[in-house]
Amino acid sequence: MATLISIPIFALLMILQSSLFSRIPLLYGTMDLLLLVVVAWALQKRVQTAWQWSIVAGLIYNLVSALPLGIPLIGYGITTGIALVLRRQVWQFPLLAMFITVFFGTLITHTISVTALRLVGHPIPLVEAFNLITLPSLLLNLILAAPAYALMSDLAARLYPEPLEA
């Protein structure tokens, strides 16, 4: 159930991302709604479907984007791994873990994207890409990190309710 619900959620997020948020850039960077939700979901303490959600997000991203096949999947997968490690290490401060994961997740997904694009022949200049795209995207993602975490906490509380104490 928790995995299946990710399909309409990420489909809706992709529609919003491609038709709305990609049109409102900061410099040339845009926020990554799917990354935010993948991270926020993975950091929920009772959630056990973090990997499944990151796979669904990566596949849906690849359906729309011209990025080489599997690149979003790898980026979201590594980010989910970081989130799960941090969930165990800094479980007392989930919001701090959210910010740290979004920070590194954005850098990792962008690095993987640029590397893959350069390998397939896109002449992307590294310094310009970092200054004009990655840094503004990082800022936008960090701004939206807290609201994304709050929304996913609500969803996790509905899908994984606290067990009643005897």
Next chain:
Amino acid sequence: MKTTTTRSVQTIVFVLIAVGLIALALGGYLTPLSRIVLNPILAAQTWISQRYQAVQELVNAPQDTARLQQENSQLRTENSQLQSQIIELRQQLAETSVLSALVDFARANPENRYQAAAVIARDPSPFLNYVIINRGSDDGLRRGMPVVTQQGLIGRVDAVTAGASRVMLITDPASSVNVILEPSRAEAVLSGQITGDLSLEMIPQDANVEPGDLVLTSGLGGGYPQNILIGQITSVRSREQDIFKSASIQTLVDFNQITIVLVITNFRPIDITPLLPGEAGP
């Protein structure tokens, strides 16, 4: 008889008195007197009228407020409906003007067949300048077909599904278009940049290229048809030690605001990859 005479005299006296009073009034001689008489009456009338109005307002006010509130809400609803109609009509007007310009463009270039499509999304990756249009293979679109607007070349179809296509814009860093410059007829290569700007590379050093020259597709390489307008040169960079000049160009197309495009459906790109050195098989 005597009684009749007395009554006649009385009547005449009354008439005379009345005529006299009227004459005095018309002459203004009775004004002070009338003021003395009328002032208290007017004051009393005013007082009674005011009290009556106050009582009337007290009785009728709640009904009026309710009615006014109802009217107000009705007018607000009508106002919001009219506002939304205005916005809708403005959108239709803008769309109609774009479509009209596209029809003019199609009429001016009758050698091509066009399929109009709306831009519905952009690539979610900020590193790529691609758009998604709402026409696909069901509408006759194929990979490689050029995409234009009335203002010039936009890009070409990169991937197709049944109902939608992905278009690589000429501003994408991976895009390169063979172009010809007018009036010098010099050939060059147009490349996209990560910032969405366009630059011209590989302009021969001996070519007489100046700001204001037009940039058109050359058709070389078979990727695009000939003579589609792209833009105008804004500045030329040339150094003696370089083999080629380079230039910046300005397009008429605002690539961030593209809403409707035309796909040239009767153009089939030619794949020359097998003919390129190093690409051919053994």
